[in-house]
Every structure is written in C-alpha cells, then in structure tokens.
Amino acid sequence: MPSEKLVPYSFEIYEHGNPDNGYNLTQLHAHDTAFGENHILDLMENLFEKQESNLEPSSNDKTFVIEEYHRDGNLIEGIVSTGYHGYEAEIRDVESGDMTHLKGEDEAEQMPLYFLIYLPQTREGKPYNKGQTALIILHQVNRTGVKGKLKKHIEQTCLSGVRDYTMKMDPVTTEDVLEKVIEADRVAKLEINVRKIPGDDESRMELLKGLSTEEVGTRSIVLRPEHGGSFEWLKSKAASFKDTDKHFGTIVSDDVENFTVTIQKDGGRSETFSLLNEEVAMRKDLESDKLHTDSGLITANSLRSEANELANDILDQQIVKPVSGSANVKR
Known part of the structure; x- marks a missing residue:
C-alpha cells in the first residue's frame, strides 16, 4: 500500500x-x-x-x-x-x-x-x-x-x-515541537546552517549581542548564551505560535538550510532536534x-x-x- x-x-x-x-x-x-x-x-x-x-x-x-x-x-x-x-x-x-x-x-x-x-x-x-x-x-x-x-x-x-x-x-508547525521549546528548563545551543555565512557587520553583531558565535565548517553558525545569557526569546517565539490568535508560524526563512536547537531538561538531559519548516511541518x-x-x-x-x-x-x-x-x- x-x-x-x-x-x-x-x-x-x-x-x-x-x-x-x-x-x-x-x-x-x-x-x-x-x-x-x-x-x-x-x-x-x-x-x-x-x-x-x-x-x-x-x-x-x-x-x-x-x-x-x-x-x-x-x-x-x-x-x-x-x-x-x-x-x-x-x-x-x-x-x-x-x-x-x-x-x-x-x-x-x-x-x-x-x-x-x-x-x-x-x-x-x-x-x-x-x-x-x-x-x-x-x-x-x-x-x-x-x-x-x-x-x-x-x-x-x-x-x-x-x-x-x-x-x-x-x-x-507541529505543537509538540513548540511544546519542547516552551517547556525546556534551558535552551543550550542553536546551530544554524546557512547558504552563506552572514557578514560580520555592526548590525549583525548588535543582533547577536550577549551571545558567543562559533563557525563550524564552512556554512554553520553555533550560538551559545554567554555567562548569564539565555535564549528566552526563542521560548517566547514558540509560545507566540501557540497563542489563540496565531495558529500559523514560520520559524526560519528560506535562506536557512537547517536550524537545530539543543534543550536541557529533566536533570540535565539534553535533546537536539530541527526547527526547519519542512521537518516540523x-x-x-x-x-x-x-x-x-x-x-x-x-x-x-x-x-x-x-x-x-x-x-x-x-x-x-x-x-x-x-x-x-x-x-x-x-x-
């Protein structure tokens, strides 16, 4: 069948x-x-x-x-x-x-x-x-x-x-993926695979203020919170998708080839999954x-x-x- x-x-x-x-x-x-x-x-x-x-x-x-x-x-x-x-x-x-x-x-x-x-x-x-x-x-x-x-x-x-x-x-997007982000004790890392590494211009650095960036390979950027920083904005974004007036959401743009998030919960247990549109559809x-x-x-x-x-x-x-x-x- x-x-x-x-x-x-x-x-x-x-x-x-x-x-x-x-x-x-x-x-x-x-x-x-x-x-x-x-x-x-x-x-x-x-x-x-x-x-x-x-x-x-x-x-x-x-x-x-x-x-x-x-x-x-x-x-x-x-x-x-x-x-x-x-x-x-x-x-x-x-x-x-x-x-x-x-x-x-x-x-x-x-x-x-x-x-x-x-x-x-x-x-x-x-x-x-x-x-x-x-x-x-x-x-x-x-x-x-x-x-x-x-x-x-x-x-x-x-x-x-x-x-x-x-x-x-x-x-x-599926709600179970959003729930994982919302309920996570801590968002530990974001890894974004893009077609081209963004330029290191002033506005880009302002966007990443409070985060440390790390290039992996040729087309991957890893974002980690610096000491005292967090990814609470990502949890807020996920929560907004579940708002009663917003039942549709776009997580990443077409320029991104993959977007994974690593969360920590349950006594430090970590889980990594994709937030790319097609994979959370x-x-x-x-x-x-x-x-x-x-x-x-x-x-x-x-x-x-x-x-x-x-x-x-x-x-x-x-x-x-x-x-x-x-x-x-x-x-």
Whole structure:
C-alpha cells in the first residue's frame, strides 16, 4: 500500500518588506486594484478553470491538471493530478515481472491528489484573523505532492500584474515541537546552517549581542548564551505560535538550510532536534482501517473527512466555525 498523508499550509499575502501589513484575502482590491478579483477564492476558481486540461508545455517535467473542483462558500475542494514526463519507463506487472507498457517521453503517469482550500470564518460569519490567512490542505502519496506547482500557478495566474507583494505558503508547525521549546528548563545551543555565512557587520553583531558565535565548517553558525545569557526569546517565539490568535508560524526563512536547537531538561538531559519548516511541518498520516480505498488509493470522501478533522484541530474551535460536510468531488 502507498503511504498517504495530508499536509496543511498557511497562505498569506502581505506588502513586500512589511509582513505586519497583511492583505485581507476577501478585500484584495483595497490593497491593490491590479488583482483580477476581490476575493482570493474567486481568483483560485479562475486558476482552476484554466488548468482543467492543460498538461503544461513540454519544457516542464511535471504535469499539473485540475481534474475537478467544487466551491462551497469559503471553501474549495478538488482533485489535482500530477506526474513526470520527459523520459521512457517500463511498466511491469509486480507478480509476473512482465512488461505491460513502455511509457514514452511524452507520457506521464498521473497521480490523483485531493486538495482543500479554506478561508476560515468566525462563528459569527466574519473572516477569521481579519481575513489575512487561508488554510490549504494537500494530499500526498509517497513522495508525490503538488505544493510547489500549486504555489507557482497561484503566483503566475492569481497574482499576475500585482506589484510589491510577498506571498507565503508555509507548512503549519507541529505543537509538540513548540511544546519542547516552551517547556525546556534551558535552551543550550542553536546551530544554524546557512547558504552563506552572514557578514560580520555592526548590525549583525548588535543582533547577536550577549551571545558567543562559533563557525563550524564552512556554512554553520553555533550560538551559545554567554555567562548569564539565555535564549528566552526563542521560548517566547514558540509560545507566540501557540497563542489563540496565531495558529500559523514560520520559524526560519528560506535562506536557512537547517536550524537545530539543543534543550536541557529533566536533570540535565539534553535533546537536539530541527526547527526547519519542512521537518516540523504538521502531517496527518492516513493509516486507519476505517478509510475507504478505490484502486489502491484513499477515496475523496474519506480524504474530505480527514481534512475536516485536520482543519478543526489546527484552528481554534472556540472562535472559528468548524469545517464540516462530505466530499463534492469524485475520483
């Protein structure tokens, strides 16, 4: 059986260089009249209508096709298929070993994947968090997913003509990692692997005031508190991600290749783990015997039910209207 999971992402748009100025995704024209629609889900529908049959030019090695989608108010769900082309491959029967088909360079094995895009609403029916954050849940089979392709198409289609903005589609972080940082008796060390060691300029040294830095190898910086210093700011940052009004968080930027933290607790016992987005991303493994399958993959109805539960686990149910309902798409 293939390994199937759901991966949630937060989606935001804000003024370039000013993340505090988040765009209201239901009132986009108030931020830039270049948006083709005023509502982000209207823009998404325009994108999906254009991608219902196009397998993309031959210059791309991965296809992206919206097989079907359904809009229900502040939620869109659908099936996107993806696959690789540009090379030949033998398709063989796993029992007999006989070749059943020779995949040509211009053919792609299309994997159907479920997706759900939800703009949270409060229980009073208003956009949650001033309409600044949407939740995107993507189905992943083995290592096949569509996050990169979806993000690219949103930027090229939904945001075409818009200037001076930043779009973020970041993994939702797991609370158990945040709990480890928050509850640690002491944060002993931070090790950051970067593509390039930062320059030793005055502002950089001011940022690291009270810390000793140590270069390890060519692209690693180790930060340790000097005598009397601490990393309490890191614990405060982790705690802010768990704040009832902030259910999405970015721990490191794209310039960082890895970011590990060493904590001490329980009488000096230490533990080191990564804080890199992809490694602390929340994932819902789909392994229950209660899930229905068809042709070896979990059905859209079961995936919708699991996506509902995941969305409701992430969002504060005292404030946000729960996601409910059955799948409106077939596979």
